Amino acid sequence: MIEKLLKAMELAGVEAMIVALPDAVITDVTVPLLRGWNCQRGDVVGKALLKAGAGAISARHLPPDESQGSPQIEVSYAQLLGTVIRKTFNSQKWTEGQNSYYLLTGKAVDAGAAQIALQNEKRLSLALKSGGYALWDFNYETGETYNAPEMYEIFGHKVGDKTLNFTTFNDLIHPDDRDKTIDEKIRKAPFGADVFQTRYRVKTAAGKYVWIESLAGVLRNTVDGQPLKCIGLCRNIDEQMVALERLKVSERNFKRTQAAARLGSFSYRNESGVSRLSQEMAALIGMADAMIHPNLKTFIGMIEPGDREKFCEALELAKIGTAIKNLEIAVKDKAGEISHFEVTLEPERDEDGHVEGIFGCCQCVSERKALEKRFHQAQKMEAVGQLTGGIAHDFNNLLMVVMGNLQLVEQLVRNDERALKRIRAAIDASEKGSELTRRMLAFSRQQTLQNKELTLNDLLFSIQDMLKQALTAIVELKIIPGDDLWAVKADKTMLETAVLNLAINARDAMQPKGGTLIIETSNRKLDAQYCAEHEEVIAGDYVEISVTDTGMGMTPEIMEKVFQPFFTTKGPEKGSGLGLSMIYGFVKQSNGHIKMYSEVGHGTTVKIYLPRLRDSAKEITPTLPSGLQAQLQKELGSFNQRTSETVAADTKKQLVLVVEDNPSVRDVAAAMIEEMGFEVITASDGHEGLKLITERKDIDLVLSDVIMAGGMNGPELAVKAMKVRPKLKILFMSGYAPGSVRQMQDLPDSIELVNKPFTRNDLTEKVRKALVA
Template sequence: MICSAYRFPPFSAPLAQGERPMRPKPTLEELEQLAEIFSMTLDMICVADIHSARFLKVNDAFTRVLGYSEAELLGRTFLDFVHPDDLEATIAILREKLQRGEYVLHFTNRYRCSEGNFIWLDWLSRPIVEKGICYAVAHDITDRIEMEKELRESRQRLQDIVDFLPDATLAIDASKRVILWNKAIERMTGVPASEMMGKSDHAYTVPFYGKPRGQLMDLIWEENEAIAANYPTLKREGDALLAEAFSNALYGGKGAWIRMKASPLYDSNGQIVGAIESIRDITSIKEAELSLQESERLFRTVFEHAPVGMAVIDMEQHFLQVNRSICAILGYEAHELIGRSFNEFTHPEDRQGGVERWEQMKRQEAITTQAEKRYMHRSGRTIWTISQNALVIGRDGKPAYVVSHLIDITAWKQAEERRSQLEEQLRQTQRLESIGRLAGGVAHDFNNKLQAILGFTQMALLEAGEQEKLRRWLMMIQQAAEGSADLTRQLLAFARKQNIQPKILNLNRIVSSLIAMLKQLIGENILLTWVPEKDLWPIRIDPSQIDQILINLCTNSRDAIGGRTGTLTIETRNVLLDEAYCHGRPEFFPGKYVMLAVSDTGCGMEPDVKSRIFDPFFTTKEQGKGTGLGLATVYGIMRQNTGMVHVYSEPGKGSTFRLYFPHADLPSDEDAEKKPPRESIGGGGGDETILIVEDDADVLEVAQTVLARFGYTVLIANGPNDALKIVETHPGIIHLLITDVIMPEMNGKELGDFLKQRHPDLRILFMSGYTANIIAKHGILEKDISFIQKPFSVQTLLETVRTVLDKPAP
């Protein structure tokens, strides 16, 4: 292209030595010769003046491409059509090339078309200085430029996308040179793309592992066990490779867990031409997984070793998971519970309530529930629990499963039941104490009155001679007094206030001696069967109390059988009660016992009646036919002797009373056997001197009269102070002191002890209707104490006085 010397200073520079001067403007003939050439090519060709840069000739292709006519172009300069933004650059290129001596000029610029648009032209020009012209050939490269632009933009968009990816991404070509290194991998490794692009020889692994080494992408081309060994979690998904590894060099040597995915890059022929790998920092995920694993391990440990039963239950009520405690509570192994419904193990009476609470949770009306609930142990026993359930909602907002806690409260329930039983026992004991206090208060005065009635009646019988009517009346008075005395004794026995003298004895002997009397008591319509056990263990009890027990129990059985024929069985047996038997029975204690059982085929008892049979004055008999103290007396005697009573009864099937006497590991006392009663009053008299101390005048007179009649010298005192004076003033020996126990001034025990200190040979006989534990502890007479219970008969008084006087001196 030719420019004027004015516009293009380099073109007007002096000619070099030997260079020919430019020729004048070409002739018309020369131009016409060129025109023929112009018309033969499809390229854009123009000829311009080298000095003015004006077009001298353009071919058809030139006008066709630009849209101008030849007339519009001729006379215009080359620079008139250059894009303003390209003008300075075009001039600068031309000047630079000409100054360097280049005469084949190649450049590109945008050129204006007739419609005002610009196209890209690729110019190749050759100035011919000697002719003063410049030939130029131009090619329209607009499509190529636009394509290159689009390609650059596409590449940029792709690069932006790759850089936008959160995962570190790199790619290599078939020569394993780095062709992609995105922003994420720059941030991860701290290495900019400018330093890594084009690198090979595994340079891209150094930021990850501190040295070059085989990488996951290498396995795209070949199987390599050494490289694969670096990735224990390696797996394939189609043609992609996935793995996880710890990269020790990342983040300044801090290291990180990374997850990698490598895939091949294919050309249009399906040949592998490279590989791309995405790398994600999964350290936080790994830490979360480890934390989750630790949490799961902790949960599993807590779940398995929790002291309460725990279970995970699906919404169909089936066990999904169970811990050791719930297995222990129910008595099953875990595999025996999983998959089964908890309702299978629920107590039948509690199933409906459990279903209702479950339905509430399914409807999400309740998220948590709590209730006392019974389950059935594998052994069949009932387990009391506190059942706590928590509903877990799934991601879909629907109930997913239930976490259940079971707290075994069976022991607490049993303790609560035992506490209730003990409270009832306490109330019963308090009632007994109240009755005992009442009985004690009444017994002393009442027995004194009975003593006077019984004593004078028996003395009157001695004086009545052959007067039958008078004797009959007196006998009726005596029987009434004795019946009243029995009633008082029963009341004291129930309240454990009667005085007893326990002995080591064989129960079989005592029962055997009573069989004949008991047969008469129950009547001929009842068959009495006696079943003693051989080698029965000894027990310690007052023999008279066995009489009371059997008479009351047999009387109760007789009344239960009524006028029908029936059977009454008395049996004895050695038994050993263990913890299992005593569990749930607060009145029972483990140990060795002798059992006395009385069974009948009577009418039996309803549960409400059975629960009250030992209550004082409770009776089911018609008015006037029972005092309600018979079984209460039995209960009181057993409690007084630390024994136990168990009753079994069903309506229509009879009753069985089992009495358990503690085993006494001692030989039987020789005097424990019953002595036959004396049939008549008389004998047992003497000539000794006896001092009687009694604050009740009637009793004092009775005792004086009886003893004086049978030969004794009798001194009387109406109280302790009077007795002391008599002892001080009496000139002779006093052989026996008979004293009431409860008196004003001082009690009989204190009086006896005082006199005994001064008269060691003095014998003492206590008498009382109620001792108030003065000479007895818990109703058991102290050792070597001689005692006679009011009201006593004349015969009993005489025999007892004689026995005391005849005892060897201490």
């Protein structure tokens, strides 16, 4: 009966509830009451009305049993966000059988107001749906979960699916996100924290994880702070999170690109004057860790005075709308180092086209500037090399004619001491000129190298005594050989000369006090990173020879010039300025690399890298350096060898073919060979020489120039001649061989070469060696 009465009141729009005695538990309520309190049936049904503080609904007391009429009582309901609603109800005791109840009735809800409330509820539902939100609530006391239809849609479940509830919801959360959920936040939150927002991934019915954003409020027990009810909103933000992650990846890539390109940026607002430098820009000027983040004023203060005014003028132009491109400035960073930047200023405009700010981009171009400087230096060295090489080539031929004829004349006036004295002085001057051209050709990488298989340890120990003689007693020599050193292929005499020149330079740098000279060898692998910093180097295995002294050292300005020909820091008559340039050219021509390190007051290290020789064919037998003793005597100023002394040749009228396109050189070379006792025939180019070789089987030796006019050079002649006469002996003469050196590598190692300009003794020794090879 009482339930029918309550239903009638509900239809009439009356706020009412039934309270069962003796425990005063609410057994039922009308819908108007739920709307008035803005709650769900589960929020109040089953609650004990008289247990103060036990729940959201409470009353101080019920009317006494002896009361007459319809006594009034006040009932309080605490809403989700803490608002307390107090309503006054008329009470009427009701008995059905053994059960007793109180029927609490309030005022009837105005039909118009109810309609407005219903419309508001629809509007709220529509607003939530438009925003992609779905409503849910959970009763911690009853364990009941309410999900709006949109909740099921978000999670891909059918409406009303009981598996989608607050208790089992945690199983759908991604394992990495479970501590982010509303439930976890509620359990861990301190008392008084009632509103929560979080994002996490949940698994849909299809098995796919999607990102969810949740916003929830909690109603708590006023005594112990335990959650009683939670009402919240959910929405699917998967597309936003995917876009956000892409944006983060893009930002990371942009920052990496900026760092790799050494690119920074800054912004400036015209109206406020506020500016800001990006983190990358702050890092470029050495202020990434500054206590106060730098701004544009800080940056301007670091620009070198000569460029500061130029930058400020460009900034003023950008403020009024002029774009600035490729403005180069020099900046002294926090550490005091000078960096070069290329600046772009782009005006930023509003919708009306008015300039409201500037976006600036600064790229550090210090490495590019250094590379350009090295490139220009290399171009300069190459141009000087080509010039000196061309001059030296022509000069060599002139010296060959002069020296050759002087030596021939010397034999004719051997009894005239006065004439001999003059001739020998001229020969000595020609010899010095020959050494000068040899160094010029070495620098220009146009000398003809006789590359042989070598091990640097053996080479160093073979010249150790000679080095000690050159260094004198004030310098201590230490040779530190590397273990299991790889073999190289290089010109032995040139390498010995290079080491000797470095030792003499070190000796001079340590005067007058002396010091220590350390020569070390080791195997080295030059990797891609090293080669990126030294573009002329090819990555691979190298053998390093390092020469270190404890001398005065050099400034960076001097180091930039040390490999230039004719540059010297020594006094007049103490250096030609070609020693290091000769070493530079020799190393480059040997496909190697040379690097110098120096510090003023501490000393200098020169490192030569020669490519490792793969598949070494044999063990290297160390031998004493031929001709290096004479080189040492020249460096020490005690060279008194008489270049014209006759070296007898053991001949039996053997026939020698001289192939040379320069008539004067050809005539001198032929005359020298005739004086040795050989028969001589001559040819003016390679084609004529090949014809004679084919026709005459009695030719014992071919002495050929390397570079000749007529379309066939010396190496090409040798290859074709050996096809006709496989056992034919060949000797090359040259001082300049720009393209043919590589071709010579394909010829047998037994083929000798005599460098122009040569003396009669040089030629005699080489001829004898070639004939017995």
